Amino acid sequence: MRVSTLDLRERRRSAQSRLPTELGLDGVELDAGERARAIASWRARMVSEYVSARIFSALVPQAMRAALPHPSVRALTQMATEEVRHAELCAEVVRGLGAEPVAPMPEDLAPVPEHRDADPLEAILRNAIAVGCCSETVAVALVGAERELAATPALARLLRSILRDEVGHARFGWSLLERSASRLDAGQLRRLSFHLVTIFRHQLATYAPLRDLPGASDAAVSVGIMDGPATFRLVAETLARVTVPGLERHGLEAGRALREATSRAG
Amino acid sequence: MAAQVAAVGALACVGAGVAHGEDRAATANQTATASEHVADLLRLQPESKGCFQPVTWGPPAPPAFEGGSVGVAERESEVCG
Secondary structure: OOEEEEEOOOOOHHHHOOOOOOOOHHHOOOOHHHHHHHHHHHHHHHHHHHHHHHHHHHHHHHHHHOOOOHHHHHHHHHHHHHHHHHHHHHHHHHHHOOOOOEEEEEOOOOOOOOOOOOOHHHHHHHHHHHHHHHHHHHHHHHHHHHHHOOOOHHHHHHHHHHHHHHHHHHHHHHHHHHHHHHHOOHHHHHHHHHHHHHHHHHHHHHHHHHHHOOOOOHHHHHOOOOOHHHHHHHHHHHHHHHHHHHHHOOOOOHHHHHHHHHHHHO | OHHHHHHHHHHHHHHHHHHHHHHOOOOHHHHHHHHHHHHHHHHHOHHHOOEEEOOOOOOOOOHHHHOOHHHHHHHHOEEEO
């Protein structure tokens, strides 16, 4: 894996006034291991948010090809900016934990698929469902739970700010599906349903490692350390109880796709 | 435990060192060496026992057209510890 370095030590002047100056995390009682785990987690999250900007940027030409209306294209460009802002917020938490917001960043990032085998609307729907209806919907659940348990009011406010954007990102996928579903013919619905198996397998493979992680103390969870098994359960429940019914309302065979993905995942 | 904390410090120093070195337009060899050093740290991940972030998540391609999606997902999941 080729890596570069993501270095967010330098704050933008314009952003400085909008960033929390004191998160109060030094008052949280963590043992050395928990603090190390928290720092590692927020550094990785900083990178994850930062590289997510490429996903929304890649959706812009796909949205144009699909002739989506201007507000949709504009929203996608804003979402890319929001992901970079989230990385800056994560950097504040790293600082609040007493560390430098510097982390290794992989260079060989997977490209966002263009789905040239499908027509433009079906192509962007494949990605919008994967990103908005699955990944970002799961993110809403995860960040929402995290905010409830945040160690300090300042950290809760920071998470709320991220959560607000994640809700918008999830809604992009759901609203595009809502607006497009009536225009989809039987063949497109069938192919999208088929692609859902791939999307769910991808989701399960992405989050499955959580099952092998240890649990976490209340103090650890309050600073953003994931309790592995509990977090995996939340992911699975969100997919099964929110994503699947939502997709099925639009004529997609999501329940069947999730069952197939689960059985293939073993 | 102390080793973990020390490793965190080490990662920060190495990361900072890499950035600093690149700022000063290090030679290609130096940059490669520094990158390899960070890659080693990533592989070992001594500082990050027990954390998880899907660092390079993204929408999958259909396996029939562009390669196995599960393989991609597994490669993309960054598991710390």
